[in-house]
Amino acid sequence: MSKTIEFWFDFVSPYAYIASQSIEVLAAKYGRTVEWKPILLGQVFKSTGSGPLTMRPPMMTNYYKNDFLRSARYAGVPFVLPEVFPIGTQNTARVCLWLQETAPERVGDFVRGVMRAYFSGPAAINDLAWLSNFVGSLGLDGTQVADACSDVDRKERLKQACEAAVTQGVFGAPWIVVDGESFWGNDRLPQVEKWLATGGF
Amino acid sequence: MSKTIEFWFDFVSPYAYIASQSIEVLAAKYGRTVEWKPILLGQVFKSTGSGPLTMRPPMMTNYYKNDFLRSARYAGVPFVLPEVFPIGTQNTARVCLWLQETAPERVGDFVRGVMRAYFSGPAAINDLAWLSNFVGSLGLDGTQVADACSDVDRKERLKQACEAAVTQGVFGAPWIVVDGESFWGNDRLPQVEKWLATGGF
Numbered sequence: 001m002s003k004t005i006e007f008w009f010d011f012v013s014p015y016a017y018i019a020s021q022s023i024e025v026l027a028a029k030y031g032r033t034v035e036w037k038p039i040l041l042g043q044v045f046k047s048t049g050s051g052p053l054t055m056r057p058p059m060m061t062n063y064y065k066n067d068f069l070r071s072a073r074y075a076g077v078p079f080v081l082p083e084v085f086p087i088g089t090q091n092t093a094r095v096c097l098w099l100q101e102t103a104p105e106r107v108g109d110f111v112r113g114v115m116r117a118y119f120s121g122p123a124a125i126n127d128l129a130w131l132s133n134f135v136g137s138l139g140l141d142g143t144q145v146a147d148a149c150s151d152v153d154r155k156e157r158l159k160q161a162c163e164a165a166v167t168q169g170v171f172g173a174p175w176i177v178v179d180g181e182s183f184w185g186n187d188r189l190p191q192v193e194k195w196l197a198t199g200g201f
Numbered sequence: 202m203s204k205t206i207e208f209w210f211d212f213v214s215p216y217a218y219i220a221s222q223s224i225e226v227l228a229a230k231y232g233r234t235v236e237w238k239p240i241l242l243g244q245v246f247k248s249t250g251s252g253p254l255t256m257r258p259p260m261m262t263n264y265y266k267n268d269f270l271r272s273a274r275y276a277g278v279p280f281v282l283p284e285v286f287p288i289g290t291q292n293t294a295r296v297c298l299w300l301q302e303t304a305p306e307r308v309g310d311f312v313r314g315v316m317r318a319y320f321s322g323p324a325a326i327n328d329l330a331w332l333s334n335f336v337g338s339l340g341l342d343g344t345q346v347a348d349a350c351s352d353v354d355r356k357e358r359l360k361q362a363c364e365a366a367v368t369q370g371v372f373g374a375p376w377i378v379v380d381g382e383s384f385w386g387n388d389r390l391p392q393v394e395k396w397l398a399t400g401g402f
Contacts, residue, residue: 060372063370070392070402074402166260184268185388201274
């Protein structure tokens with residue numbers, strides 16, 4: 001079984017979206033697989049008093065909105081900032097956890113696809129109807145989505161994942177961990193690659 | 202006369218230090234020169250309520266301290282976080298402005314050298330004695346440093362530079378402007394290069 005790299009993210013994070021589109025290819029290049037770790041940034045931000053990049057002072061928000069677009073073009077992925085942004089993603093994350101239990105080999109397709117749908121929008125990625133339809137489009141059983149989201153144990157596991165993130169020092173997304181070394185941000189992918197290639201530098 | 206790229210920075214910024222060591226080589230590769238724009242981040246931060254990266258909650262500060270070191274290793278430059286950090290750099294910035302008037306061809310040597318000294322420290326880069334000695338080591342007249350720093354017009358110009366930064370939307374360092382396009386952070390150098398190479402993307 002190959003070693004993994006951890007990819008902590010919220011489905012609503014623009015930079016996590018950009019990184020999500022290439023992280024599996026990068027991992028595979030060095031014999032790794034990706035361990036997707038969905039969390040809710042709203043929960044995680046409480047530990048540092050942080051908040052969404054688009055709710056900062058106007059001069060910062062203006063910069064970020066341009067940087068999202070430019071960083072996406074640089075990475076060669078489509079990007080449209082959703083009209084409704086940010087949104088809660090608790091259902092999206094719970095469906096992700098459910099797929100990790102029931103169809104682990106399809107989690108990457110789910111994550112990449114959901115984020116690309118949201119950031120090429122519009123797509124109501126946290127709505128049960130949308131999720132059911134999208135899961136169905138992957139050839140999986142979309143009729144189970146509502147039950148998967150209302151399951152008390154799974155709700156608890158998502159809560160625990162957010163707490164585990166904070167305990168581990170995660171305070172933003174994407175947060176990539178390679179052999180215990182933490183890298184924050186899509187812009188750290190070159191360093192992630194060097195770390196994978198050299199075993200640490 | 203070649204076109205410039207603007208490099209807004211505070212002498213105390215770790216990521217500006219890392220970028221400062223290679224930005225002229227990058228600029229020259231595309232027929233550009235660097236227009237060094239020293240500012241005081243303490244002034245600029247007032248516009249967004251921001252502050253030094255090492256004065257954030259501990260989990261963030263711990264991450265940044267490791268990322269400074271790793272980003273420096275990635276760039277191949279030495280890095281030791283100074284024991285006294287951050288510091289005011291108003292004298293350092295004023296000497297930089299003075300050299301732009303009196304020895305413009307040496308400003309790059311001054312900036313690169315001062316920042317490397319501070320981040321390989323210890324070096325009291327804002328002290329008049331240190332500055333005088335360092336300017337002398339460049340073969341320039343270090344005895345004029347004290348007068349250069351106390352000059353009222355130059356103090357005013359530094360203040361105006363900080364105000365111009367905010368007016369232009371600068372809220373961090375390094376802040377690199379290529380043909381009107383703003384790039385924030387040492388980690389945006391790959392995008393800066395693509396912009397220079399392609400004329401915008």
